[in-house]
Amino acid sequence: MTASGSRLFVYGTLLRGLSRAQVLHGARFLGPALVEGQLFDLGRYPGLRPGRGLVVGEIWDVDAATLRRIDRIEDFDPSDPSGSLYQRVEIPARSLSGTPFAAATYRYNRRPPGNARIVQGDYRRYLLENRPGQQPMVAYGSNLRLSRIQKRIGPVGRRRPGTFPGFRLSLEKRAAGRARVVANLRFTGQDRCPGALHRVEPWQLQAMDRFEGTPDHYLRVALPFRPDGARGLRLAHTWIAHPDRVTTGLPVAPGYLAHLRAGYREFGWAQAPIDLAVGDLAEGTDEG
Incomplete structure (x- = not known):
C-alpha cells in the first residue's frame, strides 16, 4: 500500500502509449518495474502467467475506484476468483533501480496457447517489433x-x-x-x-x-x-x-x-x- 492507494503492476494495454492507458488517468505513475513470470499473446491483449522469465511493466499508485474499474476490464470477480478470466494477486516486483516491493497485478487464469509466448517479456517492445x-x-x-x-x-x-x-x-x-x-x-x-x-x-x-x-x-x-x-x-x-x-x-x-x-x-x-x-x-x- 502507498499513502493514497495500492501499487498496481500493469504489463499490457494499460501501459502508457497503449489502447487503455486512459483508464489510469488520475493515477500516479511510479515508474517502470520488473516481475518474474512469462508473458503470452492472447490476441488483443497479453496475459501474465507464473514461470521463469522477466516481464517488463509499470507501477501505478491507484485508488479503490480505479482498481474496481480495472477489475471489470480484466473480468475479475472478487467473489469468484477461480472462475475469473484474470485473478488479481499480489506478487513481488522491483523497480529498474533495484528496489524490491510488493504489488498487485492481474494474472491470466486460463491455459495460454502453446506458441503464444512473448519471449521479450515486454508487450510494447513486442508490438513495435511486429510492425x-x-x-x-x-x-x-x-x-x-x-x-x-x-x-x-x-x-x-x-x-x-x-x-x-x-x-x-x-x-x-x-x-x-x-x-x-x-x-x-x-x-x-x-x-x-x-x-x-x-x-x-x-x-x-x-x-x-x-x-x-x-x-x-x-x-x-x-x-x-x-x-x-x-x-x-x-x-x-x-x-x-x-x-x-x-x-x-x-x-x-x-x-x-x-x-x-x-x-x-x-x-x-x-x-x-x-x-x-x-x-x-x-x-x-x-x-x-
Missing part, C-alpha cells in the same frame, strides 16, 4: 556521438532530438568487466532526459543488443519518448540497465565521458544533465 519496416530507437548515452553509433551499427540517417519524460541521465550502470560506470536512465517522475530518435533496421537493433550486453547488462525496452516539436509521445526502443548492474561508488572512464559530452555538443545541448550525473558520482563516493 513492418524500420524501427524507432532512442540513444541517450555515448551513442549520441554519431561516429560511435555508426561504428557500432552502421548508418542511422536522420536523428531527431527529444526527451524521455520523467527520467534523468544517471551514471550508475557497472561497465562490463571494469570497475567503471556508464549511462543509464533513472526514473524520477520530474526530469526529462535528452535523447535522439533514430529509424533503424531490425538487424541494427540486434547489433546494438550485442554491444549493450542485452539482456544481462542492459534490457532493451520500449518507452514513451517525446520528439522536440511533437504533440504526443512516441514509443521507441531503448536500453535500461538491468537492476543487478546498477551500482554506486564507481567512477566514469574519461574516454566514455568524452563520448557523452561530444554527443551533447553535436546536438547543441547544454552539458548540465551530464554535470549533474557526474556530481552524483562524487556524492556517492563521499558517502561510501
Whole structure:
C-alpha cells in the first residue's frame, strides 16, 4: 500500500502509449518495474502467467475506484476468483533501480496457447517489433556521438532530438568487466532526459543488443519518448540497465565521458544533465 492507494503492476494495454492507458488517468505513475513470470499473446491483449522469465511493466499508485474499474476490464470477480478470466494477486516486483516491493497485478487464469509466448517479456517492445519496416530507437548515452553509433551499427540517417519524460541521465550502470560506470536512465517522475530518435533496421537493433550486453547488462525496452516539436509521445526502443548492474561508488572512464559530452555538443545541448550525473558520482563516493 502507498499513502493514497495500492501499487498496481500493469504489463499490457494499460501501459502508457497503449489502447487503455486512459483508464489510469488520475493515477500516479511510479515508474517502470520488473516481475518474474512469462508473458503470452492472447490476441488483443497479453496475459501474465507464473514461470521463469522477466516481464517488463509499470507501477501505478491507484485508488479503490480505479482498481474496481480495472477489475471489470480484466473480468475479475472478487467473489469468484477461480472462475475469473484474470485473478488479481499480489506478487513481488522491483523497480529498474533495484528496489524490491510488493504489488498487485492481474494474472491470466486460463491455459495460454502453446506458441503464444512473448519471449521479450515486454508487450510494447513486442508490438513495435511486429510492425513492418524500420524501427524507432532512442540513444541517450555515448551513442549520441554519431561516429560511435555508426561504428557500432552502421548508418542511422536522420536523428531527431527529444526527451524521455520523467527520467534523468544517471551514471550508475557497472561497465562490463571494469570497475567503471556508464549511462543509464533513472526514473524520477520530474526530469526529462535528452535523447535522439533514430529509424533503424531490425538487424541494427540486434547489433546494438550485442554491444549493450542485452539482456544481462542492459534490457532493451520500449518507452514513451517525446520528439522536440511533437504533440504526443512516441514509443521507441531503448536500453535500461538491468537492476543487478546498477551500482554506486564507481567512477566514469574519461574516454566514455568524452563520448557523452561530444554527443551533447553535436546536438547543441547544454552539458548540465551530464554535470549533474557526474556530481552524483562524487556524492556517492563521499558517502561510501
